[in-house]
Amino acid sequence: MDFEEKVISNQNLYDGAILKLDLETVSLPDGRQAKREIVRHQGAVGIIAITPANKIVLIRQWRAPLGQVTLEIPAGKIEPGETPSQTAVRELNEETRFQAEKLELLTEFYTSPGFADEKMYLYHAVNLQAVADKLAQDDDEFLQLEELTLAEVQAQIAAGTICDAKTLMAIMIWQAMQ
């Protein structure tokens, strides 16, 4: 069975600060045409950072799309010219003031392949320590660092504050590490 859709034309509907929106016209395997709404995103990293006291480092922040505060693992967009592992080093420093002896890539995945090309790289920060040189922080980010035990994490999942895919996946991986 042939699955491939061939792109006939593409209309860029929006080109913004963090995403682009394209409307593609594609040719289906049976020759008919269809429209595809596609969000383009530069990709992001997430970091599983566990302290020596066996707590997970999370960031409390407002999420405008959800209209609520969340607790998520440290994460951020890949900037032009960066490799994902460089992004991970930078975001860990900016958001948490920690650095790692090594950043291990655990898994990578598309967050929502039905409408977006965003790819997420999930790292494990091995042997956390305080950073020597602090990078400047984004000036429109209001962030609060928190360190939670596994029991506290379970309570925050139940409360709906921990509620995103990468963080839930990180916690499943952390549980398997215990």
Place this chain on the structure above:
Amino acid sequence: MDFEEKVISNQNLYDGAILKLDLETVSLPDGRQAKREIVRHQGAVGIIAITPANKIVLIRQWRAPLGQVTLEIPAGKIEPGETPSQTAVRELNEETRFQAEKLELLTEFYTSPGFADEKMYLYHAVNLQAVADKLAQDDDEFLQLEELTLAEVQAQIAAGTICDAKTLMAIMIWQAMQ
């Protein structure tokens, strides 16, 4: 610390078939203003369906945003007026021709809270059986049903064909069920 951003105004940039794009102007906790690009989506369900032979039911399909074929758990958008569990029953029937004795909600999560409000409800289809009444299928979906062992799943993850968050999370949950 106050995190809340208050919405001052909203400009709808696009209103499409599967998503909307909004550009919000918000007031930050310190009083400054910022723009937020937000993709609105009606939400979706994903279904962990394990056959009596202990294979996971996956769907092979083309994903336009990625420009590749993927293998994903059965999934689909929540239609207006549907509850997530009704969507799960419908999608399981349409995409796999299976039904379940019971659909258990295992977890729910936002797929990409930095720019999208899409919420995913992940169900476990308990006691799979062939459907009696087949629902009509979407006419622009080219899908192929496959049933994989855990070893075959690992090979498809390594090959990059299994590559999305909900399916990787489903496989982690399936592994924990073994």
